[in-house]
Amino acid sequence: MAELPGWYDNDIDRVIVSADDIRAKTEELAKQVAADYAQADSVLLVCVLKGAVMFMADFARALGRFGPPAELEFMAVSSYGQGTTSSGVVRILKDLDRDIAGKHVIVVEDIVDSGLTLSWLLKYLQSRSAASVDVVALLRKPEAVKVTVPVKYVGFDIPSEFVVGYGLDYAERYRDMPYVGVLKPEVYQR
Numbered sequence: 330m331a332e333l334p335g336w337y338d339n340d341i342d343r344v345i346v347s348a349d350d351i352r353a354k355t356e357e358l359a360k361q362v363a364a365d366y367a368q369a370d371s372v373l374l375v376c377v378l379k380g381a382v383m384f385m386a387d388f389a390r391a392l393g394r395f396g397p398p399a400e401l402e403f404m405a406v407s408s409y410g411q412g413t414t415s416s417g418v419v420r421i422l423k424d425l426d427r428d429i430a431g432k433h434v435i436v437v438e439d440i441v442d443s444g445l446t447l448s449w450l451l452k453y454l455q456s457r458s459a460a461s462v463d464v465v466a467l468l469r470k471p472e473a474v475k476v477t478v479p480v481k482y483v484g485f486d487i488p489s490e491f492v493v494g495y496g497l498d499y500a501e502r503y504r505d506m507p508y509v510g511v512l513k514p515e516v517y518q519r
Contacts, residue, residue, distance in 0.1 A: 337503065341493075341510040346485050348507040351467070351495060354484040355384070358465055359391035361482055366433060371398040373432040373459075377450070378405040378423065379504065380439035383496035384467045388437055402426065408446040419449045430458035438466040439496045441483075444476035451478060468492070468509065491517060 366372050374392075376385035385401070392399050405423035434454055441447055447464065454462045465482035472489040491514070493499050494506035499517055 337506060337510075340503070340513055340516045341506075342513045344508050344510045345487055345490075345492065346468070346495075346509040348495075350485075351384075351508065352387070354467070355387045356391045358482050358484060359388055360395055362392060362435065362463075362465060363395035363397065365481075366397050366435075369397050369433050371400055371433070373400045373402055373429060373434050374437050375402045375404055375425070375434055375454070376437045377439070378403055380496045380498065381437050381467075383504070384439055385437045388465065400432075402429075404450070406446060406450060419446050425457075428457075429454065431460050434459040434462045436462065436464045438464060438480075440468040440470065440492070441466045441478065441480055442470050442473050444474045444478045447480075448476045448478045467495070468497075 362372070372392075374385060374389055376382060389399055389401060402425050403423065404421070404425055407420050407422055408418060436447070436450065436454065438447060441464075451462055451464070463482070464478070464480045466480050467484040469480060469483050469486050470489045471486050487509070490511045491499070492509050493503035493512045494509045496504050497509065498504045499512055503512070
């Protein structure tokens with residue numbers, strides 16, 4: 330557990346995706362997106378707050394090295410509340426600040442869990458006349474998927490355990506960890 334900083338030591342069971350692995354995979358995903366959108370004038374990256382903010386920042390910088398130019402937008406939707414599983418009821422907490430008609434939209438997600446929220450979000454964005462809508466997700470839990478959603482770019486498939494770090498939280502904590510780790514059940518069962 331040498332990678333764990335200070336107060337997290339007692340809350341993290343194990344690291345499942347290291348900071349180095351995240352960096353390498355983010356660059357790989359950026360290269361894939363750049364190749365697929367090489368003919369586009371630009372892409373619009375839509376970050377799903379708050380969890381995807383770390384991944385969005387690193388992904389946007391990596392994509393900038395390979396092109397095409399990227400514009401950034403942010404949305405906040407909720408289906409979790411303070412729990413550890415999706416409720417399936419989606420609320421928009423912050424909508425896009427601009428029209429996306431005719432834009433190539435790439436939703437930047439931290440994790441695809443049940444797929445319920447992402448499925449809703451994709452339909453919502455497509456209804457706003459985007460030229461295309463794709464998804465890049467750092468993590469996916471294949472065993473937890475309840476609704477099949479087209480996720481074109483996936484960083485890592487992980488087990489169906491409650492994970493935190495690199496933007497993922499439990500009760501707004503752990504987002505600042507540079508890696509993804511499994512949170513000990515006793516932490517969220519208190």
